[in-house]
Amino acid sequence: MKKFALLLLSLFALPALAQPSLKMMIPANPGGGWDQTGRGLAAAMQSGKLASSVQFENKGGAAGIIGLAQFVNSSKGDPNAVMVGGMVMVGGIILGKSAVNLSQVTPIARLTSEWEVVVVPAASPIKTMAELVKLLKENPGKVSWGGGSAGGTDHILAGLIARAVGVDAAKVNYVPYKGGGEAIAAILGGHVTVGISGVGEFAEQVKAGKMRALAQSSPSKLDGIPSLKEQGIDVELGNWRGIFGAPGITPQQRDALVKLVKDATETPAWKATLEKLGWTPVFLGGDDYGRFIEEDIKRVGAIIESLGLKK
Amino acid sequence: MRRFKPAEAALSLGVLALGLGVAGVTATLPSEGGYSGIGPNFIPGVVGAGIVVLGLWLSYEAFAGGWRNAPPDDARARGEHEFNAAAFGWITAGLFAHMALIGWAGFVIAGIALFACIARAFGSLRVARDLGFGLVLSLGVFVFFVKLLNVNLPAGWLAPILGTAGI
Amino acid sequence: MEAFDALMAGFGVALKPINLLWGFIGVTLGTFIGVLPGVGPALTVAMLLPLTAKLDPTGALIMFAGIYYGAMFGGSTTTILLNTPGESASIATALEGNRMAKNGRAGPALATAAIGSFVAGSIATALLTLLAPVVVDLALKFGPAEYFSLMVFAFITVSAVLGASTVRGLTSLFLGLFFGLIGIDSQTGQPRFAFGVAELLDGVDVVVLAVGLFAVGEALYVAAYQSRLTETIETVKGSVMMSLEDWKRSWPAWLRATAIGFPFGTIPAGGAEIPTFLSYAAEKKLSRHPEEFGHGAIEGVAGPEAANNASATGVLVPLLTLGIPTSATAAILLGAFQNYGLQPGPQLFQAQSELVWGLIASLYVGNVILLILNLPLIGIWVKVLSIPKDILYAGILVFATLGAYSLHQSWVDLLTLYVFGLLGFAMRRWDIPVGPAVIGLILGPLAETQFRRALAISQGDPTVFFTQPISATFLAITAALVVVPWVVRKWRSRDSSV
Incomplete structure (x- = not known):
C-alpha cells in the first residue's frame, strides 16, 4: 500500500517520469474482448518495463458508451489516461443515440482485429457462398441470418454482403441473438438459414463438422476458409479493437502514448497474448488510426442507416 | 362497511398515470418491424394498454369501497405500530x-x-x-x-x- | 461402459486428499461470499474464480465446483433468513422460505434446501452422465416458436403466485413487464423508455429489481412499521432439524422439482427462473396443505431449491456439448473451463474425455462436500437472525448497495435500487405480490424477443406457433390448463345445484 502512495506522490512531483503510471478505462465488464485487450496490453507494458503500473477501471454496459462518457468527462487533458475501444462502440454510439462519441477522445493505436465468418448448418442444402448469394437474390426474406446484437458487427457484415451483391440491405432478414453462443443453438437447430459471428466463436463447430464455413471477412484465405473477396464479394470487415487517449492532450503527449503502445506491441508478452487468443495484429498508430476511425464511422453509419435501424 | 382510503386511490391513479405515460412514449416509438411485422412499439403498446386497464380497475375498487382483501389500515390490527x-x-x-x-x-x-x-x-x-x-x-x-x-x-x-x- | 470407467477414473482423481481439501476450501469461500445479501452466485463465482488459477487443472476444477455449489447454497441461505435474494433463481425460495424463518422454522427451511439441492444435484449429475448427447439433440429442436409457446405456458402457470387479489397480482405482473421494456430493443437496437440515461440502455438488471424490492423494501417496511416493537421475535422454535413430517412433505417435492428443473436447464435458453417458479406453482397445486402457502409451507422451499440445483446441472448439457452458456453463471463457467484448458463444444467428450469426467466427478464431490459442510452450519446460520436489527439491516444495505453499484460503477443504479425499494415498501404495505413483477421482468423480454424472432423467420406468418409440433403441444397444454379447471368447476357447480 505504501508503494501505491509513493507512486501517487511521485506522479505529482515528477510529471516527466520515465515510466508513466497509466490509468486504463475498460468500458466493459471483466472477461470480454476489450478486457482481455486492455489487460494483455498492460501486462506487455509491464513486462517490457514501459509503464511502472497500470490501474484498471472496468465500467461495462451499453456497448461501451457508459465507460466512454465517464472517460470523456473525467480524464480531460490527463496524459496518462487511456481507454480501450473498438468497432462495437461505433455502432453502439449511433444506435444508443449517445451524447458522447469517439471524436471526443484522442486516437492512439489500433491493435487487433477479429475476422467474421459466414456459416450454415451441416445439413443445409447450401454448399457454397455462390449458392447463398443466388438464394439471397431470389428472395432475401427467405434467408434468415442469425448473429449477434442488432447493429453489431455481425449485422453490419450481413448488410455489407447484401449490398455488395446488389440486394437492398434493408431487405436482409437479420435475426439478432444475444451473442455468438445463443446464435450457435439456433444455427445448429436449423432455425435460421445462415449464421454470422467471429471466426473463433464458431471454430469448434466447424472443426467438428456440425457447421460449414462458406466465407470469412479477412482480405485473404484464413484457416482454409476462402475470403469473401476471393469469392467476388468486395467486402472486408474486421472487428477491430484499439486504444484511445484522453480528450485535449497535446500532440507531444499523444505521440508519447503512441510510442509506448507501439513498444508494448513488440514485446514477446503481447505476441503470446495474440497467439493465445487467436487475434490478428493490425497495428495502426496516431493520425492513420484517426483517419481509419473516421472512415469506419462513416461506413458503419451508412450501413446502419441502410439496414433501416437508425431512426 | 369499508371506507374510502386516500392512499389506495392515490396508488390506483398512479398506476393509471403510469399506463398513460407508457402509452404516450410508445406513440413516439417506430413501428417498422421488418419481416416479423411486429415493431418495437407493439409490445409496449400492449403493456401500456394493460396498465391503463389495471389502473382503471384499481381506481374503481378504491372509489367503490376500497381494494378487496387489502390489509387493514389500522396498524395495530396488523400487529405493527403507526408509520414511523x-x-x-x-x-x-x-x-x-x-x-x-x-x-x-x-x-x-x-x-x-x-x-x-x-x-x-x-x-x-x-x-x-x-x-x-x-x-x-x-x-x-x-x-x-x-x-x-x-x-x-x-x-x-x-x-x-x-x-x-x-x- | 467406457463412460463409466472414465467416470470412475475421474472420481479416483477427485477423491485424492489434496483435491478434497481444495473442494472444502472452495465450498467454504463460496458459501461465505454467496451468503452476503445482494451478492448472487454469478458475482461470487466471478470474484472467486481467479483464486483457482494457481492450481493444477484438477485441483482448480474441484475447487471451482465447490465455489459454484457453495455460492448457490449461500445465496439460498440469505434468501431464507433475510428475504434478500441475490439472483432471480432464488426468488421463488424467498416466497415461502422467509415465511418459515419468520415462524421460527429457519432450521428446517435451510435443511430442506440443502438436502433437496443435494438430491436434485445428484440425480441431475447422473442424468448428465447418461443423457448429455441425447438430450442435446432434443434441446436443439427448440427454436423461437417453441420458446414463445413455452413462455406462454410459463406465464399461465405462474398465475399461482398472483396472490390474494387478481387485479393487484396482474398489476404487479404488468409493472414487471414494463420494467422489462426499458433499454435497447434487442431486435432493432431502438432505445425504449431509457430517456437518454446510458445506464438504462442495458435494461433493468434483475438483481437490482430483486434486491430493491426485497432487501431495501424490507428495510424500509420494518423500520417504518416494526422498529419500535419491543417483543423479540422467537428466532428458533423447536428443532433446527427437519421433523419426520418435514421429510414426508419434502421428498416428493425434491423429485418433482428435479424432473422440472433438469430439462429446463438443458434447453439453450432455459435458465433457472422458469423451473423454480413452475416448481413452486406445482407444489402449491399438489400440496395437501395449500392453506400453508404464503405462511411458510416447506414444499414451497424444497421444490424451488431442488429445481434450481437440477437446472444448474442441466445447464451443463448445452454448455459442455455445444459451448452455449444459458445463464449469467454459465457464461462465467464457460470462461473458467477455457482457462482450465477445457474447450466446450461437440468434440469435448471425445477429445478431452478425461477432463470432462473429472469435472463431472468434481461436481458430484463438490455436492457432497456442500452437504457435509453446511448441515452442521445451519445451527450457526440461524443465529444470524438474533443479530440486533439496527446492525443487521445496516449490514444488509451495505452489501445490497455493493451488488448494485458493481454493475456499472454508477450512482444511477443506486437510485434505481432506491426506487425499487419504495415500490417494494408500497407493495408490502398494500399487499401487492412481488413475485409476478419479477417474473414479468424476466420472462417479458424473452417472450417478446422469441415472438418477434419466430415471426421474422416465418416472414410474418403467425401459424408457425401452431404448425410446429413442440410449440403446438405447449399451447395445447396451456389451453388445457385454462379450460379444464373451468369446465370442472362449472360441472361441479351444476352438480351441486341439482
Missing part, C-alpha cells in the same frame, strides 16, 4: 448520502455514512459505535474485495492510504 416517518426518512437519507458520496469520497466513507444512518433508523442512538462498525465493515469489504478479489470499487478520498485496484 423518522425511521423511513433516515433510511432514505442514508441511501442518498451513500449515492452522493460513493463516487468522490469513495466506497468506505459512503459505507460508513450508510451504515450509521440505517442503524439510526432502527433506533440506535450510539453514533460512535455505529460509525465504528460501519468503518470496520466497509473497510473490511473494501480490502477483501478490492485487494484480494480485484473487484472495482472507488477508493475516493482514502486513495492515498488504500491505493486502488491495479497490477
Whole structure:
C-alpha cells in the first residue's frame, strides 16, 4: 500500500517520469474482448518495463458508451489516461443515440482485429457462398441470418454482403441473438438459414463438422476458409479493437502514448497474448488510426442507416 | 362497511398515470418491424394498454369501497405500530448520502455514512459505535474485495492510504 | 461402459486428499461470499474464480465446483433468513422460505434446501452422465416458436403466485413487464423508455429489481412499521432439524422439482427462473396443505431449491456439448473451463474425455462436500437472525448497495435500487405480490424477443406457433390448463345445484 502512495506522490512531483503510471478505462465488464485487450496490453507494458503500473477501471454496459462518457468527462487533458475501444462502440454510439462519441477522445493505436465468418448448418442444402448469394437474390426474406446484437458487427457484415451483391440491405432478414453462443443453438437447430459471428466463436463447430464455413471477412484465405473477396464479394470487415487517449492532450503527449503502445506491441508478452487468443495484429498508430476511425464511422453509419435501424 | 382510503386511490391513479405515460412514449416509438411485422412499439403498446386497464380497475375498487382483501389500515390490527416517518426518512437519507458520496469520497466513507444512518433508523442512538462498525465493515469489504478479489470499487478520498485496484 | 470407467477414473482423481481439501476450501469461500445479501452466485463465482488459477487443472476444477455449489447454497441461505435474494433463481425460495424463518422454522427451511439441492444435484449429475448427447439433440429442436409457446405456458402457470387479489397480482405482473421494456430493443437496437440515461440502455438488471424490492423494501417496511416493537421475535422454535413430517412433505417435492428443473436447464435458453417458479406453482397445486402457502409451507422451499440445483446441472448439457452458456453463471463457467484448458463444444467428450469426467466427478464431490459442510452450519446460520436489527439491516444495505453499484460503477443504479425499494415498501404495505413483477421482468423480454424472432423467420406468418409440433403441444397444454379447471368447476357447480 505504501508503494501505491509513493507512486501517487511521485506522479505529482515528477510529471516527466520515465515510466508513466497509466490509468486504463475498460468500458466493459471483466472477461470480454476489450478486457482481455486492455489487460494483455498492460501486462506487455509491464513486462517490457514501459509503464511502472497500470490501474484498471472496468465500467461495462451499453456497448461501451457508459465507460466512454465517464472517460470523456473525467480524464480531460490527463496524459496518462487511456481507454480501450473498438468497432462495437461505433455502432453502439449511433444506435444508443449517445451524447458522447469517439471524436471526443484522442486516437492512439489500433491493435487487433477479429475476422467474421459466414456459416450454415451441416445439413443445409447450401454448399457454397455462390449458392447463398443466388438464394439471397431470389428472395432475401427467405434467408434468415442469425448473429449477434442488432447493429453489431455481425449485422453490419450481413448488410455489407447484401449490398455488395446488389440486394437492398434493408431487405436482409437479420435475426439478432444475444451473442455468438445463443446464435450457435439456433444455427445448429436449423432455425435460421445462415449464421454470422467471429471466426473463433464458431471454430469448434466447424472443426467438428456440425457447421460449414462458406466465407470469412479477412482480405485473404484464413484457416482454409476462402475470403469473401476471393469469392467476388468486395467486402472486408474486421472487428477491430484499439486504444484511445484522453480528450485535449497535446500532440507531444499523444505521440508519447503512441510510442509506448507501439513498444508494448513488440514485446514477446503481447505476441503470446495474440497467439493465445487467436487475434490478428493490425497495428495502426496516431493520425492513420484517426483517419481509419473516421472512415469506419462513416461506413458503419451508412450501413446502419441502410439496414433501416437508425431512426 | 369499508371506507374510502386516500392512499389506495392515490396508488390506483398512479398506476393509471403510469399506463398513460407508457402509452404516450410508445406513440413516439417506430413501428417498422421488418419481416416479423411486429415493431418495437407493439409490445409496449400492449403493456401500456394493460396498465391503463389495471389502473382503471384499481381506481374503481378504491372509489367503490376500497381494494378487496387489502390489509387493514389500522396498524395495530396488523400487529405493527403507526408509520414511523423518522425511521423511513433516515433510511432514505442514508441511501442518498451513500449515492452522493460513493463516487468522490469513495466506497468506505459512503459505507460508513450508510451504515450509521440505517442503524439510526432502527433506533440506535450510539453514533460512535455505529460509525465504528460501519468503518470496520466497509473497510473490511473494501480490502477483501478490492485487494484480494480485484473487484472495482472507488477508493475516493482514502486513495492515498488504500491505493486502488491495479497490477 | 467406457463412460463409466472414465467416470470412475475421474472420481479416483477427485477423491485424492489434496483435491478434497481444495473442494472444502472452495465450498467454504463460496458459501461465505454467496451468503452476503445482494451478492448472487454469478458475482461470487466471478470474484472467486481467479483464486483457482494457481492450481493444477484438477485441483482448480474441484475447487471451482465447490465455489459454484457453495455460492448457490449461500445465496439460498440469505434468501431464507433475510428475504434478500441475490439472483432471480432464488426468488421463488424467498416466497415461502422467509415465511418459515419468520415462524421460527429457519432450521428446517435451510435443511430442506440443502438436502433437496443435494438430491436434485445428484440425480441431475447422473442424468448428465447418461443423457448429455441425447438430450442435446432434443434441446436443439427448440427454436423461437417453441420458446414463445413455452413462455406462454410459463406465464399461465405462474398465475399461482398472483396472490390474494387478481387485479393487484396482474398489476404487479404488468409493472414487471414494463420494467422489462426499458433499454435497447434487442431486435432493432431502438432505445425504449431509457430517456437518454446510458445506464438504462442495458435494461433493468434483475438483481437490482430483486434486491430493491426485497432487501431495501424490507428495510424500509420494518423500520417504518416494526422498529419500535419491543417483543423479540422467537428466532428458533423447536428443532433446527427437519421433523419426520418435514421429510414426508419434502421428498416428493425434491423429485418433482428435479424432473422440472433438469430439462429446463438443458434447453439453450432455459435458465433457472422458469423451473423454480413452475416448481413452486406445482407444489402449491399438489400440496395437501395449500392453506400453508404464503405462511411458510416447506414444499414451497424444497421444490424451488431442488429445481434450481437440477437446472444448474442441466445447464451443463448445452454448455459442455455445444459451448452455449444459458445463464449469467454459465457464461462465467464457460470462461473458467477455457482457462482450465477445457474447450466446450461437440468434440469435448471425445477429445478431452478425461477432463470432462473429472469435472463431472468434481461436481458430484463438490455436492457432497456442500452437504457435509453446511448441515452442521445451519445451527450457526440461524443465529444470524438474533443479530440486533439496527446492525443487521445496516449490514444488509451495505452489501445490497455493493451488488448494485458493481454493475456499472454508477450512482444511477443506486437510485434505481432506491426506487425499487419504495415500490417494494408500497407493495408490502398494500399487499401487492412481488413475485409476478419479477417474473414479468424476466420472462417479458424473452417472450417478446422469441415472438418477434419466430415471426421474422416465418416472414410474418403467425401459424408457425401452431404448425410446429413442440410449440403446438405447449399451447395445447396451456389451453388445457385454462379450460379444464373451468369446465370442472362449472360441472361441479351444476352438480351441486341439482
